[in-house]
Structure formats: structure tokens, C-alpha cells
Amino acid sequence: MTELPGQAATATAAAGADASPSSRRGSADIDLDDALIRVEGLRFTRGEREIFSGIDLKIPRGKITAIMGPSGTGKTTLLKLIGGQLTPSDGRVDIAGHHVHALSRRELFRMRRRMGMLFQSGALFSDLSVFENVAFPLRVHTNLPEAMIRDIVLIKLESVGLRGARELMPAELSGGMTRRVALARAIALDPDLIMYDEPFAGQDPISMGVLVNLIRRLNDALGMTAVVVSHDIKETLTIADYVYVIADGKVMAQGTPQALNAEADPRVAQFIHGKPDGPVPFHYPAPDFAGDILDGREAASGTSQRGQSA
Numbered sequence: 001m002t003e004l005p006g007q008a009a010t011a012t013a014a015a016g017a018d019a020s021p022s023s024r025r026g027s028a029d030i031d032l033d034d035a036l037i038r039v040e041g042l043r044f045t046r047g048e049r050e051i052f053s054g055i056d057l058k059i060p061r062g063k064i065t066a067i068m069g070p071s072g073t074g075k076t077t078l079l080k081l082i083g084g085q086l087t088p089s090d091g092r093v094d095i096a097g098h099h100v101h102a103l104s105r106r107e108l109f110r111m112r113r114r115m116g117m118l119f120q121s122g123a124l125f126s127d128l129s130v131f132e133n134v135a136f137p138l139r140v141h142t143n144l145p146e147a148m149i150r151d152i153v154l155i156k157l158e159s160v161g162l163r164g165a166r167e168l169m170p171a172e173l174s175g176g177m178t179r180r181v182a183l184a185r186a187i188a189l190d191p192d193l194i195m196y197d198e199p200f201a202g203q204d205p206i207s208m209g210v211l212v213n214l215i216r217r218l219n220d221a222l223g224m225t226a227v228v229v230s231h232d233i234k235e236t237l238t239i240a241d242y243v244y245v246i247a248d249g250k251v252m253a254q255g256t257p258q259a260l261n262a263e264a265d266p267r268v269a270q271f272i273h274g275k276p277d278g279p280v281p282f283h284y285p286a287p288d289f290a291g292d293i294l295d296g297r298e299a300a301s302g303t304s305q306r307g308q309s310a
């Protein structure tokens, strides 16, 4: 298979240069026809539940695309379908023209080399230092000499502001530092695509601000295509170039953050503005509450009566 296009390792160093999230991008230049990822007619079922009932997405090259939507709507599942960890029941995912689910294991492995993934649960290796954590993908996937690995690791750590922390062990890091080391590791191989699952979850406002800026700056410096899944609507809208809102197995809305902020559809407005009341229900589908309680009481009294008569 053809490799995804490469990037220059040294570009990462430029990520340290100052650039506010809002200063660098023109959402007007979004070209969905120049998409790195194309998702067409994607269907996916878990047990009885259809998570996706025909989703179409185009993830523009070199931009940050946010995937948002109510909890449990399938955002993490979508990232796993794109990354080839899950297989759709119908439809297809193409990355740089390659049909992901038709690739051999070897081709998929090569493609994943070009992808950085930063999953919420993706912890660092606790018995490896910060340096060795970032060096890990370089040691696994390349035959680079030690001196070059050292240079690359230091460039990546510099870009996340943690070159001075290279000797520390993961247990000695704060939550925000851990996320930044994981980010340095995710970009160690200069991926063309990076997928972030809840990158800001559990961070205090300062760490969150640092991460928000970092993701934007790294993206601008490296020209990567990024997909961000996040519940932190305000922060994510600050850095996203394009947004998909997914609900009920479909794409409910899509557009630039500006367009979605101005969206009149009450379901989209409820979500984007984080309103608890609106057309999207708070409750997971459930039987009638009063009936449920009464059924429980009847069942309990039936049990106790049976218990007494026994």
C-alpha cells in the first residue's frame, strides 16, 4: 500500500513558537473534498443496539475536526472504526484512499504507524522513564541510531514543554504532565493523523488551557490531520476547524464552529450551548418510572409473601 504522506521530524520544534488558538486559522479554507478520511454509509451494531445507522463524514486534511455528541452516542467507537480496531457491519472507511477494513494485518500495522492515538485510558508505561516512554515507538517501529532517537525524543519533549522532565518516572508526574508526555509519545513518529479521545478530561483549567493550546500549535506546526473527541465543548470549539455532531446513530449537524454556534436547530443549540433542558432527553430510554417502582414493590412483596408461606 502507499504510505500516508510523511512529515519532517524537526517541524515539531516549531510548535513551541507562540500562536494563539484563534490566530492562525481560517475556517473559510475548509475543503471537504480534500479529505484524508472518508467515512461512507457506516453502520455498526453492538448486540441489539445499532450504534451507527449510516454515517457519512469527511475529515479534512491538515485540519482539526471535532466529533461531538451526547454521552454514549458512539464517538470512541467511531475512532476505533477509523483506526481499524473495530469492523463496521456495513459501509466503509478510507484513509488516504486506502479502504481500512480491506487491509491485511501487515498493511494495517503500517498504516497505524502513521497514526497517533491519544486515548483517555492510554497510560504511560509506569516502569519506563518519560524519555523511554517517548522513545518507545521509535525503538519499536524504526532502526534509527541511538543518537538520532535521543534528538527526536528531546525535540518532542521540548515541544510539549517537558524536556527538563525526561528523567522522571510516570508516578512523579501530574495528570496534565502525563497527558503531555503521552502527546509527545503519540507524535514521536510524526504521524499524518492524530486522534484524541477526551484529551482534556479530568484536567484543571490551567492544564486544560495548556493542552488546548498545545494541540492547536502542534497541529499548525506539523500540518497533521487531527480528530478530537471531547465533551469539553467550549475548549474544543476554540481549536476545531470543523465539527460533526453525532446523535442517534446519525450526523445531526456539521460545520465550522462559527456556523454551529449560530445553528437554529434546537437539538444542536441545546448541545452546543450545553443546556440541560431541550429536545435531547436527559434519561436513557426506560419504562415508565411509576410503573417500574410499582412493579418492583409487587415483585418484592410477592417474594416476601412467598418467603412467609414457605
Ligand SMILES: Nc1ncnc2c1ncn2[C@@H]1O[C@H](COP(=O)(O)OP(=O)(O)OP(=O)(O)O)[C@@H](O)[C@H]1O
Pocket: 046, 051, 069, 070, 071, 072, 073, 074, 075, 076, 077, 078
Ligand atoms: N466493549 C463494548 N461492548 C458492548 N457495548 C459497548 C462497548 N463499548 C461501548 N459500548 C456501548 O456502545 C455505545 C457507544 O459507546 P462509546 O464509548 O463509543 O460512546 P461515546 O460517545 O464515546 O460515549 P462517552 O461520550 O460517554 O465517552 C454505548 O452505548 C456503550 O455502552
